[in-house]
Amino acid sequence: MNVYRFRRHPFPAWITLLLLCSACNPQASENEYQARIRRTSYGVAHIEANDLANLGFGEAYAHAEDHACTLADIIVMVRGERAKYFGRGENNAHLLNDIGIKALRIRERAAEDLRRQPEEIQQWFAGYAAGYNRYLEQTAKDKLPGWCRGADWVFPMTVEDLAAWHRASILQMPAAMVASAQPPATAPPAVARTAAPPATARAAEPPAIAEWAMVKHPSSSNGWALGKDLTESGRGMLLANPHYLWVGALRFWEKHLVIPGKLNVYGAHVLGIPGVAIGFNEAVGWTHTISAGERSTFYTLDLVPGKPTTYRYDGGEREMESRPVSVEVREQDGTLTSVEHTAYFSHYGPVVNFPGMGWTAERALAMRSANWDNEESWRQWLEMNRARGMSEFQQAHASHQGLGYVNTIAASADGVAWFADTSATPNLRPEAIDAWKQRRDSDPLTKQFWQRGLVLLDGGNPLFEWADDAGARDPGVVAYAKMPQTERSDYVFNANDSYWLTNSKALLNGPYSPFHGEPGTAVSLRTRQNDLHLSNRASNHPAGEDGKFNLDEIAQAVLSNRGLAAALIQPDLVARCRQQPSAALGAERIDLTAACGVLEKWDGRYDLESRGAVLFREFIAQYESADFLDKGRLFAVGFDPADPINTPRQLAPAAANGDLALENLARAVKLLQAQNIALDVPLGELQYANKPGRRVPIHGGHGSYEGILNLEQSTTNNTTLEPLELPKRIEGSRFLTEKGYPIATGASFLMVLEYTAAGPHAKAFLTYGQSGDPESENYFDQTVHFSEKQWRPVLFQEEEIAADVQREYTVQGPR
Numbered sequence: 001m002n003v004y005r006f007r008r009h010p011f012p013a014w015i016t017l018l019l020l021c022s023a024c025n026p027q028a029s030e031n032e033y034q035a036r037i038r039r040t041s042y043g044v045a046h047i048e049a050n051d052l053a054n055l056g057f058g059e060a061y062a063h064a065e066d067h068a069c070t071l072a073d074i075i076v077m078v079r080g081e082r083a084k085y086f087g088r089g090e091n092n093a094h095l096l097n098d099i100g101i102k103a104l105r106i107r108e109r110a111a112e113d114l115r116r117q118p119e120e121i122q123q124w125f126a127g128y129a130a131g132y133n134r135y136l137e138q139t140a141k142d143k144l145p146g147w148c149r150g151a152d153w154v155f156p157m158t159v160e161d162l163a164a165w166h167r168a169s170i171l172q173m174p175a176a177m178v179a180s181a182q183p184p185a186t187a188p189p190a191v192a193r194t195a196a197p198p199a200t201a202r203a204a205e206p207p208a209i210a211e212w213a214m215v216k217h218p219s220s221s222n223g224w225a226l227g228k229d230l231t232e233s234g235r236g237m238l239l240a241n242p243h244y245l246w247v248g249a250l251r252f253w254e255k256h257l258v259i260p261g262k263l264n265v266y267g268a269h270v271l272g273i274p275g276v277a278i279g280f281n282e283a284v285g286w287t288h289t290i291s292a293g294e295r296s297t298f299y300t301l302d303l304v305p306g307k308p309t310t311y312r313y314d315g316g317e318r319e320m321e322s323r324p325v326s327v328e329v330r331e332q333d334g335t336l337t338s339v340e341h342t343a344y345f346s347h348y349g350p351v352v353n354f355p356g357m358g359w360t361a362e363r364a365l366a367m368r369s370a371n372w373d374n375e376e377s378w379r380q381w382l383e384m385n386r387a388r389g390m391s392e393f394q395q396a397h398a399s400h401q402g403l404g405y406v407n408t409i410a411a412s413a414d415g416v417a418w419f420a421d422t423s424a425t426p427n428l429r430p431e432a433i434d435a436w437k438q439r440r441d442s443d444p445l446t447k448q449f450w451q452r453g454l455v456l457l458d459g460g461n462p463l464f465e466w467a468d469d470a471g472a473r474d475p476g477v478v479a480y481a482k483m484p485q486t487e488r489s490d491y492v493f494n495a496n497d498s499y500w501l502t503n504s505k506a507l508l509n510g511p512y513s514p515f516h517g518e519p520g521t522a523v524s525l526r527t528r529q530n531d532l533h534l535s536n537r538a539s540n541h542p543a544g545e546d547g548k549f550n551l552d553e554i555a556q557a558v559l560s561n562r563g564l565a566a567a568l569i570q571p572d573l574v575a576r577c578r579q580q581p582s583a584a585l586g587a588e589r590i591d592l593t594a595a596c597g598v599l600e601k602w603d604g605r606y607d608l609e610s611r612g613a614v615l616f617r618e619f620i621a622q623y624e625s626a627d628f629l630d631k632g633r634l635f636a637v638g639f640d641p642a643d644p645i646n647t648p649r650q651l652a653p654a655a656a657n658g659d660l661a662l663e664n665l666a667r668a669v670k671l672l673q674a675q676n677i678a679l680d681v682p683l684g685e686l687q688y689a690n691k692p693g694r695r696v697p698i699h700g701g702h703g704s705y706e707g708i709l710n711l712e713q714s715t716t717n718n719t720t721l722e723p724l725e726l727p728k729r730i731e732g733s734r735f736l737t738e739k740g741y742p743i744a745t746g747a748s749f750l751m752v753l754e755y756t757a758a759g760p761h762a763k764a765f766l767t768y769g770q771s772g773d774p775e776s777e778n779y780f781d782q783t784v785h786f787s788e789k790q791w792r793p794v795l796f797q798e799e800e801i802a803a804d805v806q807r808e809y810t811v812q813g814p815r
Contacts, residue, residue, distance in 0.1 A: 031815050033057035033130055039807040040795050043770035043778035046256040052120050052382075053127035055259055056274050060131030061811045063253055063271070066771040066778070068139070069148035071132060071272045073720040074249050075157050078106055078164035084328040084336065085153040086721065093176070095329060095339065100175025101168070102325040103343035104350065110163035113375040121378050122159075128274050129159045134813035145773035147722055165272050166378065169249075170404035171371050172295065174352065178343055181353035183308035184361050220496045221289035222530055222558070222709055223407070227489035228415025230534075230543070232550045235755040236411030239554055240278050240287035243703075243711045244270070244748040246689070246768040248719035252278075252749040254766050256796065257385070265385040266796050268749040268766070275381045278749060280760050280796075283413050284393045285753045286384065288406035289494040291421050294515040295371060295405050297466075298449065299348050299459030301364040308361060309344060312460045321345040348459060357445075366459055368466070370424035373474045376402030390416045390487075397422045398480045401473040407494045413755040419492035419502045420485035425478040425515050426455070429467045433514060436464070455515065484512050491534045495703070497523040504531045504645050520641040522629035525707025528645050529564045533557050533709065537645075539567065551754045551761065557709070558750070559789050561699055563613075564707025565620050566604035569634070572651035573619075573661055574600045583659065583666035590666035598680045606701040606708055608684030608787070613701070615679050618668035620705050621734040628704065633660055671732050686740035687712070689783050690725055692774040696783045698743045702735070712746035722772075747786070751794065762794035 035049040035058020045062040049055040064071065076082055080101035082094035089095060101107075114122060133156040142150045224239035231237050244250050252268035257276065267279015278287045301311035309320040323343045328336050344351040346366040353359060380403065383396035390412040397408065403423045410418045428436070436457060439446045449456040457464040466476030484499035486492060492502045498517030500508050509519045529538070536543040542557035543549045549557075577596035582589050595615060602612025623634050628648075631638035635648035651661055672679055677686070684697035700712035714735065717724045724744060727737035735741055751764040767786045771778035785792060795801045 032812055033127055033134075033815055034810060034812045035059075035061070035131075036810050037062050037808070038801060038805045040801060040804040041806060042766070042782055042792060043776070044254050044256065044795070045770075046258070046795075046801055048258040048260070051123070051259060053123035055257055055263075056124045056127030057131035057134070057813065058811055059255060059257065059274060060128040061135050062255075064132050064135035065145070066773070066776075067146070067251075067253060067271050068132075068135065068144055068154070069146035069151075070249055070251070070720055070722065070772055071157070072148055072151070072154040073722070074165050074272050075155075075161045076153050077101070077720070078161060078168050080106075080327065081153075082721075083339075084330055087330045087332065095327060096176035096179040098327040099179035099325055099339075099341050099343065100173075100177070102327065103178055103323050103341075104171075104173055104175065106168050106171075107160050107164040110167040111160045113167060113378075114159065114163045116375055117378055121382065124274060124382075125162050126159050129157050129162050130813055130815065131811070132157055134811065137813075145771070145776065147772075162272070162274075169270065169273065170374060170377055171369060172405065173350070173367075173369055177352040177354070177367075178350045179341065181344060181351040181359055181364070183344070183359055183364075220526075220703060220711060221287070222493070222495050222526070222711075223287040223289045223409035224491065224493045224530070224534060224554070225286075225409045225411040225417035225419065226491050226534075226549055226554075227411065227417035229489040230491050230548055231415070231754065232546070232548045233754055233756055235413055235415050236285070236417065237549060237551070237554060237755070238280070238285040238287060238409070238411045238751075238753040239558055240267075240285075240749065240751040240753070241558055241709070242278060242288065242748050243746050245715065245717065245719065245745045246748065247722055247724050247744055248717040250719055251768060251772070252766060254749065254764075254770055256801075263386055266760075266762075266794065267751075276385050277381065278751070279385075280753050280762065281385065281387065282759060283389045284387050284410055285412075285755075285760065285762075286393070286408055286410035287751075288403075288408055290496050291405055291407045291423050292453070292496060292498045292517040293421055293423060293425050294453075294455050295424055295426075296367055296369045297348075297426050297455045297457050297464075298352075299346070299366045299368070299457050299464070300445075301346060301351070301366055301459045303360075303362055303364060305361070308359070308364075311346065311364065313347075314460070314462045318347060320351065346459065368426070370426050370477050371404050374402055374404060374424055376400040376473055377404060378402070389414070390418060394418065394420075401477070401480050407499070409492060409494055411753075411755075413760070415489065415755075417488045417490070417492045418485070419488075419494060419499070419508075420483060421499050421516055422480060422483050422485070424473075425483070425513065427467050427469045427472065427476055427478045427513070428464065428515070432463050432467075437514075478513055478516075482512065484508055484510070484516050493530050493534055495524065495527040495530045497521075497527045501527060501531070501644055504535060507644075522639040522648075523644055524704055525564045525628055526703030526709065526711065529562070529707050529709055531645050532564070533560075535645075538562065551752055551763070554752045554754075555763065555791055558752070559699070559710055561606040561610075561701065561708060561710055563604055563606060563616070563701060565628075565705065566602070566616055567707075568649045569651040569661075570599060570602070570604060570616070573665065576651070576654070576659065577662060577665065580659070580662060583662040585663065585666050585670065588670075590669055592662065592665060592669065594679055595665055595669050601680075606683055606706065606710070607699050608682060608697050610683045610699075611680040613683040614677070614681050614686055615668055615672065617701065617706065617735065618671055618733060619665045621702075622664035622667050623705075625704060667732065671730065671736070675730060675736070686736075687743065688740055689743050689768070689787075691780045691783060694780065696780065696787050698783075698787060699789075700743075700746060705734075710747055712743045714742050715745040717744070750786075752791075753794075758797075760796055762796065763791040764794050765791065 038046040047058040080098040220243045222241040226237040256266045265281045267276035269277040304310040348366045348368040380400035387393035468475045469479040471479035500519035532538040581593045627634040636650040640647040689696045700710035701708040703711040727739040730736045753762040
């Protein structure tokens with residue numbers, strides 16, 4: 001049953017009053033779920049119920065109205081049934097996913113996790129599953145909104161499916177790497193492993209180290225918390241700026257959840273997860289960034305000759321556990337066949353396969369995750385949502401230690417700013433850490449892993465077993481008291497670099513495990529740009545003459561679109577270009593006169609109308625990521641840990657055999673001219689979000705190469721099967737495609753928040769819109785507003801919501 005209320009009521013007054021009363025005070029029986037939903041502008045859902053079970057029911061129903069297709073695809077994935085409905089997939093991708101999911105026993109472990117939760121959380125999840133199912137029951141498959149309309153793979157979920165998605169999202173275990181790990185000469189053709197390279201090639205970086213680094217850090221973010229000393233109001237302020245996918249399962253969905261007298265929280269979470277991950281209540285606001293810390297360790301297993309599933313350990317031998325799984329596969333003719341497969345597990349965890357360094361007769365590779373036993377995150381999220389102040393918010397972290405892979409940046413109504421990396425982290429004894437550091441210096445493979453932020457240990461030496469830590473949530477992980485954290489009255493921030501630089505005035509040097517990140521290490525241009533803005537040292541002085549922020553100043557700062565790379569080297573580049581307005585590329589000499597003029601006029605920003613941004617992007621992207629961290633090919637002044645915000649800097653001088661900077665500028669000029677792109681083309685003509693029927697221009701840029709806060713870039717969608725256009729990349733360019741710069745990841749749930757005497761006040765963008773249905777106006781409305789930098793108000797107070805209700809309805813369903 002749905003009771004609807006629209007802005008204009010074509011009913012007599014007494015009928016209208018009756019409908020309103022039934023919506024405002026719904027009465028549900030003990031055998032029925034019931035929740036009140038109000039949709040305000042942009043489709044934002046305000047959901048109210050009398051307990052968590054009914055709240056979950058209402059949240060899932062509203063969520064399904066916007067994203068039923070994505071949640072349906074998630075269910076297929078966590079059941080290990082993609083191959084059943086979609087076939088083996090390109091390069092057996094679906095089959096490998098299913099084998100890995102089943103070998104890791106994601107659903108079985110999730111069911112165990114759920115049984116250990118308090119009753120109210122079990123009921124919360126049960127209500128959520130029921131709400132999604134109620135929506136499917138009331139909506140014919142050929143009426144579903146979005147890309148799954150009419151699909152036979154859309155079916156009701158179980159509460160175990162929901163728990164499995166929660167477990168899979170926090171575990172971040174590479175299912176395909178588990179599935180493709182096979183002993184030598186035993187891999188079936190369907191899931192062939194990749195053999196190790198010859199010994200002479202071992203010094204080269206295995207390709208999958210880079211691939212796993214992408215899995216480990218799938219997204220980036222900026223997070224600011226401002227304390228009372230840095231705000232005009234004398235209260236706390238927050239910037240939430242996660243850079244997540246614009247397509248697939250890692251999109252955010254915005255929500256306002258209310259249980260009168262018990263819960264009142266506003267914010268967003270990724271699709272299909274109940275509650276609020278980033279948001280605020282009356283007392284505290286918070287956001288997250290992907291942590292630079294380690295969530296897992298890898299182990300080399302030296303194998304016993306002639307026994308490829310037996311490894312040496314502490315002078316003896318240990319046999320791997322073989323775990324058979326069976327996967328249904330839809331063949332090309334539509335028939336279903338069964339693929340039998342065996343996965344292998346060491347006592348550390350699953351044996352995994354890196355392309356380029358697979359399982360050989362001598363060695364295998366295993367992985368252990370600090371989130372394998374993490375069942376505490378559900379309770380922690382709920383307590384964070386309910387927190388009545390910073391101390392309760394911090395206690396949720398201390399009591400549960402359940403966050404999987406993120407830093408927390410929080411601000412309270414009374415003006416406290418807090419940073420902490422309380423995510424699950426492996427705990428090694430000091431002597432083991434010292435031994436690992438020695439291996440990191442002496443062993444090429446260990447060094448290569450660490451260069452990508454991965455820890456490789458000797459799996460035969462018990463020294464490298466994880467150590468128990470008093471106060472930790474589970475054996476083998478770091479306890480809360482030993483995790484990096486700091487509380488300030490001015491500011492804290494994070495932009496995905498190590499914890500040590502959360503405030504340039506108060507560096508956080510430990511002592512902490514290096515698996516939380518290492519102090520004194522170079523940081524990205526984006527991290528430097530964050531601190532320059534917060535400390536008011538950026539050239540635009542974002543906090544104004546008084547040095548204190550208000551809400552509009554934070555909003556303007558994050559979308560100022562100023563590039564730090566340009567600020568550091570643009571004047572030097574223009575001056576050198578004026579002195580030598582040409583450069584040789586092989587036998588060809590490229591005229592740089594016009595390019596010099598374009599860059600000289602450019603203001604260093606990445607707005608829609610910016611002329612010069614494209615040329616500078618193609619120039620700066622000719623360098624490698626390592627060039628941005630110290631002196632060398634790009635910078636003349638090297639990194640100084642005593643001055644991490646201002647170093648490295650200054651354009652590197654020309655070498656005796658040529659000027660690399662001018663050569664890279666020449667490469668950019670040649671590339672753009674070959675594509676018939678004007679050197680001074682406005683950024684908005686090339687950078688866009690692809691929405692059906694319209695191409696929306698998008699401002700912003702790349703954090704690592706351009707040093708911009710407003711990160712926007714292209715990516716693939718490896719989370720769901722939702723279609724995503726991926727134009728062919730232009731040879732010679734890191735970012736440009738045949739259609740320009742398509743944006744598929746970046747600023748997502750972008751929110752600025754301040755606490756006032758009247759309560760929290762916020763404004764936001766959900767940049768890709770609240771709905772995943774291309775036929776809905778809420779699929780593109782906020783994208784257009786974001787393009788125009790037109791922030792929308794966040795409606796939290798009752799009078800604000802009541803004045804803007806576009807649709808109101810009560811949803812009900814059997815328990």
